[in-house]
Amino acid sequence: MRIGRYEVDIFSDGIFRLDGGSMFGIVPKVLWERVKPADERNRVAMDMSCLLIRDGAGHAVVVETGAGTKLTAKQRDIFGIDQPPALLDELGRRGVRPDEVTLVVNTHLHFDHAGGNTYRDGERLVATFPRAAYVFQRLEWQDALTANERTRGSYFDDDYHPLESAGRLELVEGDAELLPGLWVERVSGHTRGTQTVRVTAGADTVFFTSDFLPDRHHLPLPWIPAFDLYPLETLDAKRSLLPRAAEEKWTVAFTHDVPRFGRVTVADGRYRFEEIDTG
Ligand SMILES: [Zn+2]
Incomplete structure (x- = not known):
């Protein structure tokens, strides 16, 4: 879709699967399985959505890089990833080669968002x-490098550490305007260093949620994943961002929903997501 100087595309790197109980936190399974059926291993299937943002002046921004190619067969089995990553094919289909990408944004450094940052070339890990x-x-960089017993299962060093020696890191603190109208904004909750992505032109806004709001099923305020390290901060973020999204009619895209743009509406205190047809 078009917003100001930017063309914004959304696509999926592929499907992965996580434990449904962990994904829905305190919500009883009898409620969540109505909207998200679990498989025989109690996992729910989710897309790993990515954005491509282009300005026609040579900037090509990729937001999220999916799970990448470095996972072991055992990890692919655990996470239910049974297809190769689609990231580079999806970019190629839109006429973008890897060496034409000027910025890569990870909302945070979990493997399902940063796995495609690097790949293995023989013994070497390269960008x-x-x-x-x-x-x-x-x-986020600091917390990923010092992962602890609680966080270690989601952070894989090879996804981000090699970028430092390759000189490719651009660490930001808090809110930052990367290109005119293209903002990353820190939102603590899922992790301390998670950031959302927002593109604004005039009265129009495209908002990519990050994992504080992974899909449309997490719109109800108490539906917060057990994965979130600071769930009450996730709650605060939902309380402040959802009314704005509805009121200002933001075009919203989620990290782990089917890759579609939509609008958040509110009626009787209940938030809903309505997909919009972007052609
Ligand atoms: Zn995620």
Whole structure:
């Protein structure tokens, strides 16, 4: 879709699966399985959505890089990833080669968002997008490098650490305007250093949620994943961002929903997502 100087595309890197109980936190299974059926291993299937933002002046921004190619067969089995990553094919279909990408934004450094940042070339780990600056929050970088017993299962060093020696890191703190009208904004909750992506032109806004709001099923305020390290901060973020999204008619896209743009509406205190046809 078009917004101001930018063309914004959304596509999926593929499907992965996580434990449904962890995904829906305190919500009883009898409620969540109505909207998201679990498989025989109690997992729910979700897309790993990515954005491509182009301005026609040579900037090509990729937001999220999916799960990448470095996972072991055991990890692919655990996470239910049974297809190769679609990221580079999806970019190619839109006429973008890896060396034409100028910025890569990870909302945070979990493997399902940053896995495609690097790939293995023989013994070496190399940046998938050799000319891009990789943008994430300094806090996220620090927390990923010092993962603990609780967080270790989601952070895989090879996804981001090699970018430092390759000189490709661009660490930001808090809110930052990467290109005119293209903002990353820190939202604590899922992790301390998670950031959302917002493109604004005039009265129009496109908003990419990050995992504080992974899909339309997490619109009800208490539906917060057990994965979130700071669930009450997620709640605060939902309380402040959802009314704005509805009131200002933002075009919203989620990290783990089917890759579609839509509008958040509110009626009787209940938020809903309505897809919009972007052709
Ligand atoms: Zn995620």
